[in-house]
Amino acid sequence: MNDIIIIGGGIAGLTAGMYAKRGGMETLLFEKMFVGGQAATTYSIENYPGFIEPISGPDFAMRMEEHARKFGLEIFYDEVKEVVVDGKIKKVITDNKEYETKTIILAMGASPKMLGLEKEEQFRGRGVSYCATCDGTFYKDKVTAVVGGGDTAVEDAMFLAQYASKVYLIHRRDQLRASKILQDRILAHPKIEILWDTVVESIVGEEEVEGITVKNLKTEERSQLELDGFFIAIGIQPNSELVKGKIQMSDDGFVLAGETMATNVPGVFVVGDLRYKQIWQLVTAASDGAVGTLSAQRYIMENFE
Ligand code: NAP
Numbered sequence: 001m002n003d004i005i006i007i008g009g010g011i012a013g014l015t016a017g018m019y020a021k022r023g024g025m026e027t028l029l030f031e032k033m034f035v036g037g038q039a040a041t042t043y044s045i046e047n048y049p050g051f052i053e054p055i056s057g058p059d060f061a062m063r064m065e066e067h068a069r070k071f072g073l074e075i076f077y078d079e080v081k082e083v084v085v086d087g088k089i090k091k092v093i094t095d096n097k098e099y100e101t102k103t104i105i106l107a108m109g110a111s112p113k114m115l116g117l118e119k120e121e122q123f124r125g126r127g128v129s130y131c132a133t134c135d136g137t138f139y140k141d142k143v144t145a146v147v148g149g150g151d152t153a154v155e156d157a158m159f160l161a162q163y164a165s166k167v168y169l170i171h172r173r174d175q176l177r178a179s180k181i182l183q184d185r186i187l188a189h190p191k192i193e194i195l196w197d198t199v200v201e202s203i204v205g206e207e208e209v210e211g212i213t214v215k216n217l218k219t220e221e222r223s224q225l226e227l228d229g230f231f232i233a234i235g236i237q238p239n240s241e242l243v244k245g246k247i248q249m250s251d252d253g254f255v256l257a258g259e260t261m262a263t264n265v266p267g268v269f270v271v272g273d274l275r276y277k278q279i280w281q282l283v284t285a286a287s288d289g290a291v292g293t294l295s296a297q298r299y300i301m302e303n304f305e
Helices: 011-022 037-041 057-070 132-139 151-160 180-187 282-304
Strands: 002-007 027-031 074-077 080-084 090-094 098-106 110-112 143-147 166-170 192-195 198-204 211-216 222-226 229-232 236-238 268-270
Parallel strands (some): 002 027, 143 229, 166 192
């Protein structure tokens, strides 16, 4: 019988796993793709305490994984297809096997939101991308645009500007949401042009992205931009499909939990980007992971021993 099964191997899940194994709990972690989650697709991390020199996302994720494995965490690369959360003993079901556990920590994270434009899905991988650090190097000396005004959009634009000849940052308001330090950097960047109060109306191209049409919301003026790459960074949506209808969520699908990470279902905890909250940072994801495991441990002591 497992004490804790963690679903998702991002920063929150890996931290939960490290704490669990270090605390002597029988623990498994399931990850369907690659560990590190969204952090692993980040170009450079400069705001994780203790890392004075910037570290790349993949390196950071590798170190987190190594740290968790050092305490004996077993990571299964398998997709969880179903969870059974009612009853004292929970079940985690993959294609091949069913696992029993006293507690579950949900750490499935979040994925980039789509804009919802026609051709967006069709041209994904053919000029449309949600990950500048994954695809940015394909656009050497090309023209690209990023839509969004948050930290991700600004970081993506600056990453792309290392390769592209020109980067447009398209934002629907006249003020960025991104942190001040990033705003200062982007406003001073010679290769980046910000299109304020502007929305994207359509993607232009036959087989791949050739451009986009945009509209200025203040002047109502429409224009077309010729582009090779179109990057979308307009926020995140929760990967909560697995527990839909089984656990309390916000209207937009983030799982609700308080300070202890306990959901409304006893023995089920939620950590990281999947949890309904206001601040999404690596350091808060790691913090959630630690708190989630310690709360699960306490729950086990109170209910099983
Ligand atoms: P975010 O902070 O939610 O920003 C999303 C941006 O996209 C906003 O500027 C928003 O505009 C715009 N937007 C949303 N829907 C749109 C639509 N349909 N059409 C056009 N624009 C739209 O998302 P994020 O940048 O992905 O960041 C997510 C979280 O991760 C944040 O908490 C962020 O601080 C954190 N993060 C931190 C770092 C770092 O610390 N270095 C790096 C990356 C991300 P409005 O502003 O008008 O709402």
